[in-house]
Amino acid sequence: MEFALLSVPLLLMLLGVVEFGRMYWTQHVLEEIANAGARCIGVLQSGCTKNGAYDSANTISYISGRAAIGGIPLTSANIVVNNNTSCSGLTGFSSVQVTYTFVTMLPSFLSSLANGPHLSASACFPNQGA
Template sequence: MRGLRRFFGDDTGASAVEFALVVVPLLLFIFGTVEFSRLMWTRQSMQSLAIEAARCMGILQPQCISGTTYNAANTRNYVISRAGKLGVPLTSSDIALNNSDSCKSVSGFSTVTITYTFSSVAPRLVTALTGSTNLSASACFPNNV
């Protein structure tokens, strides 16, 4: 009986037990914040890149032309290289380009759509936070007439 009272009255390991109870939610919160931030940064980078590519196509910047005309292969290579500098590994199949499209029912626009599957060290956590790891960005820019 005395040993039992002594056992239940001893509080030397209370801090370790409290830490063990708090550390799992704390780590989930930290990793969730970091991964969600990475996802949002990637999404914003892709949107900026889509706008940049649509503008490149619309005003015929040197990176998107061959001679004096629009070139889809050059534009794709430009988008892939810019995405690589941002740390987003895109492939040709992730990029849809159209230099004679309509935007909001107005014709004469260049459009770019980029799709990307976000890779995470904690995919279930990111999916729980955002609903999906598939990202998409699109932009349109009027063609230089």
């Protein structure tokens, strides 16, 4: 009888911890792909260029591909890239901003995560030769 009374709150707490871990992991992946995207632009890696020059469409494709490897579906609406911006008051940087709405696996149980918290990450990287 005692187990029956305690199992429901214990199970809900366990599921909440798992979902919080998934959300934290998703935030980590977003930060990693923002850093990788900014670095790709800054050093003109082949995934972010077309004929050796920066190309925003290739960059967005590169970033969304990296996100897909991490299990996060991103579209071009979730990604903002800029190859000539300032960061912390310094010019000559590339920047990437990524946004994503986290979707819980258990929306009916975890009502606080049902509509999904909005996660975001941004990164800057100095441009090659800057």
